[in-house]
Amino acid sequence: MSLTEISADVVVVGAGLGGIAAAIAAADRGASVVLTEEHPWIGGQLTSQAVPPDEHPWIEQFGANERYRRLREGIRDVYRRSYPLRPEAKAWPELNPGAGWVSKLCHEPRVALAVLEEMLAPWRSSGRIRLLERVRPTAAGVDGDVVTSVTLTSVLGDGARVTVSAAYVVDATETGELLPLTGTEYVTGFESAAETGEPSAPAQAQPDNVQALSVCYVVEHADGDHTIERPERYDFWSSYRPAAWNGANLLSWTAPSPRTLEMDTRTFTPNPGDDALAVRADQSKDPGDGGNLWTFRRVAAASLFEPGHYSSDICLVNWPSIDYFLAPVLDVEPEEAERRIADARQLSLSMLYWMQTEAPREDGGTGFPGLRLRPDVMGSSDGLAQAVYHRESRRIRAVTTVTENDVSYAVRGDRGATRYEDSVGVGMYRIDLHPSTGGDTYIDVPSTPFEIPLGALLPRRMTNLIAANKNIGTTHITNGCYRVHPVEWNIGEAAGHLAAYCLARSRTPHEVQERPDVLTDFQHELIATGAQLRWPEGAHPY
Known part of the structure; x- marks a missing residue:
């Protein structure tokens, strides 16, 4: 068994959307980054899991970070440049290659992979980002409240291991895999109504009750x-x-x-012969799954392309x-x-x-x-x-935990979601919980456009571990709207920028969140990179 030791300013474990966003943000801010991935493809939800982006109805106009917009437009650009689209499809400004009803941008996962690889390429060439592939975290070094290193083991069965030492550790895994390895306090499943005050929560906590x-x-x-x-x-x-x-x-x-x-x-x-050019996906008006399942999550609509390209x-x-x-x-x-x-x-x-x-x-x-x-x-x-x-991860016991009472339209109404002074991004999606291991059926609750508080990315105790995926400080219920693609990207981008900012300014993440002057400086930097921290007035789809 071989063991390699390397070091970087930041180690980002998990190269899903949050991990890639974190790595790029940290590298762009000047940090050296080690990014790791278990599966053959980077990209997580969008690629190796093959799930088209779940997004809010205004995604083409606002409510997304600039880098996420580049990803979306990059996918469309690949189709326009390299695929034999019919002229009408190529001219469609909001091209939806799959003409699926679940998303305004249904596409083949490999196309998103190509764009994500392109987004990483300059940073890999410069050496600012080093990607370790086909490895998973298996151990961590911890000194009190500080994570000193993460050990990753090859999934290929060759016994190879690598230990990465870093000043900051970003957990961008799909299930919060670093939390038990580092002893970071976390929660799983349903919290109790007594703890969260949520109208949809059970009377008793159900830690084993997790979404499908x-x-x-x-x-x-x-x-x-x-x-x-x-x-x-x-x-x-x-x-x-x-x-x-x-x-x-x-x-x-x-x-x-x-x-x-x-x-x-x-x-x-x-192959129902529908008019693919007429599809206008908007789940706030039509969830899209009540009709033909074939078109619900279709990722390639043959009629948008020249005859014969797709059979x-x-x-x-x-x-x-x-x-x-x-x-x-x-x-x-x-x-x-x-x-x-x-x-x-x-x-x-x-x-x-x-x-x-x-x-x-x-x-x-x-x-x-x-x-x-x-x-x-x-x-x-x-x-x-x-x-x-x-759909659901281990979730940190965070400085700030977002509850149903912060985002539910039934609770908040026209007041909108809770406003956070430490907002580092925005998101919007219904609270969409699938049937769970405790026997519960769907929970589907309208939400208001919401913000992502920096405190939700920070564990209460650990000082240099930052959450960057579905492992942030949400509850079982609010995970249902914070788990979707653009929100994960925005979380990851804030996490990576935070790590690099703290290194450059000799600050701690908790200090950034707690001190108004430092927080304002950090938020100005995020905005300068194209991050959106607030929603425009009056934005809600109900």
């Missing part, structure tokens, strides 16, 4: 029979009837409506039927967590097999044997996403 995770994949519809081998757990999953499904099978076109909880039967028609649309499967909520994977023995994730993969494959063999069709027949996995689109050998889509 999903293993996504894409399919096309082709000639011939592409039915996969019957999954090992198909008998279980094909007969599983969750309580929230009111007697319906999980593997079906039927599921509770997130907003009404009434049972809703969707349709499924591959079929490409449809992302990320639906209620693949939500895995039998048991949590946080803070269980590694072998048990692996078993549960393997079961989630079996669920995803079982849904595909059900669609290929048993799913009712609108013509009265059953099964769509022409559905075919696209491993090349996923960058995987089996056609499933490289990484699990975790």
